[in-house]
Amino acid sequence: MTPILFYGVPAGCSFGSIVALEWLQIPYRLCRIDMAGEEIRSEAYRRINPVAETPSLATADGRLVAESMAILNHLAPQGAERGLGFRQGTAGFDRLNQMLAFLNTALFDGFSPLWHAYEHGVEGEAKAVLVAYAQAKLTGAHAQLERMLGEGAYLLGESRTLADAYFYGIARWAEYHGVPDRSAFPRLQVLFARLADDPAVRFAAGVEAGEEAASAGGFLGHVRLEEALKELGLA
Incomplete structure (x- = not known):
């Protein structure tokens, strides 16, 4: 499946994971989670992240990874050839x-x-x-x-x-x-x-603001939480 990043607004630390995905230029989708509302504490979102926090990443093989540090370390090897990340053990x-x-x-x-x-x-x-x-x-x-x-x-x-x-x-x-x-x-x-001034940072800022933003990476659009749950077999 195409990875899905569940990112939080307003001003979530998930911002960094959006920028990372843009830099890596791998296909990915986004699911917007309102951290100031009820959605993040809902039973539906707790199926994605039991502690009701963002970010969470649904990986290409359908696994769920939570916490920015874990997500970025998961992504890092995919940027090894361009120096954006490194392979474990190095x-x-x-x-x-x-x-x-x-x-x-x-x-x-x-x-x-x-x-x-x-x-x-x-x-x-x-x-x-x-x-x-x-x-x-x-x-x-x-x-x-x-x-x-x-x-x-x-x-x-x-x-x-x-x-x-x-x-x-x-x-x-x-x-x-x-x-x-x-x-x-x-x-x-x-x-x-x-x-x-980096295009990926400007893109992530536009996404957070709910504006039309031009991706320079592999962004394939937003999915709703309900759609993501169905795709992951968690509905």
């Missing part, structure tokens, strides 16, 4: 896996207090505490990333990898929350700007 795979893990545990987690405040309507002094906590965590994560980036054009060197796709999908949350100030990290800011 030094490149270990470096990619290490970077994805850092992005997941440090950068992603740094934004968690801000999303908690947003999702639960936290205001006043409680919100100020959460913002201050997030600011400290994110400043540290950005400083570490700035050091790891060094003089390279991308996170793992002179060529983009799937780690850069995941980075952009998370780092853009700074524009939404106003924290942190990325201008304090000039090399990261250059990387972010470079990725923002």
Whole structure:
């Protein structure tokens, strides 16, 4: 079957998986899941992902893979010939896996207090505490990333990898929350700007916004959750 990525809106970390699929130029479809509504907590979607989160990927052989890091590592070998990913057991795979893990545990987690405040309507002094906590965590994560980036054009060197796709999908949350100030990290800011101009990133942004967007990869259209469940034998 043609893979299906179940992506979340608004502003899901699944953004990075859309960019990765575009870069890999393999055939794929998308299923849009509203994270602010009832659909993501529905019994129907829990057949795709029991913990009711995005992203999830239905693979070409009909298996389901959840969590951005697992999805990107699943996809990585398909980009080995172009340096976008690496085959398991190689030094490149270990470096990619290490970077994805850092992005997941440090950068992603740094934004968690801000999303908690947003999702639960936290205001006043409680919100100020959460913002201050997030600011400290994110400043540290950005400083570490700035050091790891060094003089390279991308996170793992002179060529983009799937780690850069995941980075952009998370780092853009700074524009939404106003924290942190990325201008304090000039090399990261250059990387972010470079990725923002990438056709795959522009496509993913258009998809999230519900706009008509031109794919430069293998995008074959959207499917509804009900249709995906039937195809996977989960209806």
